[in-house]
Amino acid sequence: MGILNQILAHPLTRGLSIDDPQTTELRRQIIVEKPFLKSIYHEWYGRILEALPNQDRVLELGSGAGFFKEMLPNAITSEVFPVEGVDIVADACNLQFLDGDLDAIVMTDVLHHIPGVDRFFAEASRCLRPGGRIVMIEPWRTPWSEWVYNHLHHEPFVPSADWNIPTTGPLSGANGALPWIIFLRDKEEFGRQYPELKITNIEPIMPFSYMLSGGVSLRSLMPNFLYRSIRFIEGLLPADRFAMFALIEVERS
Numbered sequence: 001m002g003i004l005n006q007i008l009a010h011p012l013t014r015g016l017s018i019d020d021p022q023t024t025e026l027r028r029q030i031i032v033e034k035p036f037l038k039s040i041y042h043e044w045y046g047r048i049l050e051a052l053p054n055q056d057r058v059l060e061l062g063s064g065a066g067f068f069k070e071m072l073p074n075a076i077t078s079e080v081f082p083v084e085g086v087d088i089v090a091d092a093c094n095l096q097f098l099d100g101d102l103d104a105i106v107m108t109d110v111l112h113h114i115p116g117v118d119r120f121f122a123e124a125s126r127c128l129r130p131g132g133r134i135v136m137i138e139p140w141r142t143p144w145s146e147w148v149y150n151h152l153h154h155e156p157f158v159p160s161a162d163w164n165i166p167t168t169g170p171l172s173g174a175n176g177a178l179p180w181i182i183f184l185r186d187k188e189e190f191g192r193q194y195p196e197l198k199i200t201n202i203e204p205i206m207p208f209s210y211m212l213s214g215g216v217s218l219r220s221l222m223p224n225f226l227y228r229s230i231r232f233i234e235g236l237l238p239a240d241r242f243a244m245f246a247l248i249e250v251e252r253s
């Protein structure tokens, strides 16, 4: 994995620490230059927006280099450190919003980086209005994804872990298996701890396309004109065995 990642490392960010805010700034350029990857984000954001009945007060956590605001201009984008083009600095575990102020909290690839995720759920419960939603796209555990995340991806993927993750930094600290741990393995515990937060949908998605895009840290392996064909082909595979991500929806009662 190490050598392959070194060979495929995107030249713009090669050698930079992933926790360096400059890496996030450069990743914006990488997404723009990789239309196949941009198509993936476009599809993710579309799925998130479809899951939001009310879109007046929507907070995106860990916006990073993404472009959610292009699709929902009134969204409040945020990051744990200042990033150009992102509206506010916000920590998921200590939100600066009034009680019941938000219609939704959305995120892509963020939950599994949040240290002390218990505090995030308490804050989400406080800030969401009744009927408000948390909608996210996160890594998911299937037999295929577990192999890929363990062999071809730099982040830890530990399905036997508890809800804590290493606190090494906002991007390096991670457990890719955390969403599966919380919402599937420990769903009863989640229900006991947060009876006001109901898991309403878990849809495993996308077996291959993100990997083929090279994500934000590797070179692209696919031209954009193949996007629709690849999405069609992977749509034929059983998602419960092959998905690498899941769309997860949680509603505040």
Ligand SMILES: C[S@@+](CC[C@H](N)C(=O)[O-])C[C@H]1O[C@@H](n2cnc3c(N)ncnc32)[C@H](O)[C@@H]1O
Residues within 6 Å of the ligand: 024, 061, 062, 063, 064, 065, 066, 079, 080, 081, 090, 091, 092, 093, 107, 108, 109, 110, 113, 114, 115, 170, 171, 216
């Ligand atoms: C893998 S990046 C995803 C960035 C972007 N959402 C995307 O899809 O490209 C994970 C993001 O989570 C953010 N993050 C980590 N800890 C956080 C916290 N406690 N609160 C909010 N965001 C956090 C990181 O700063 C980073 O931008």
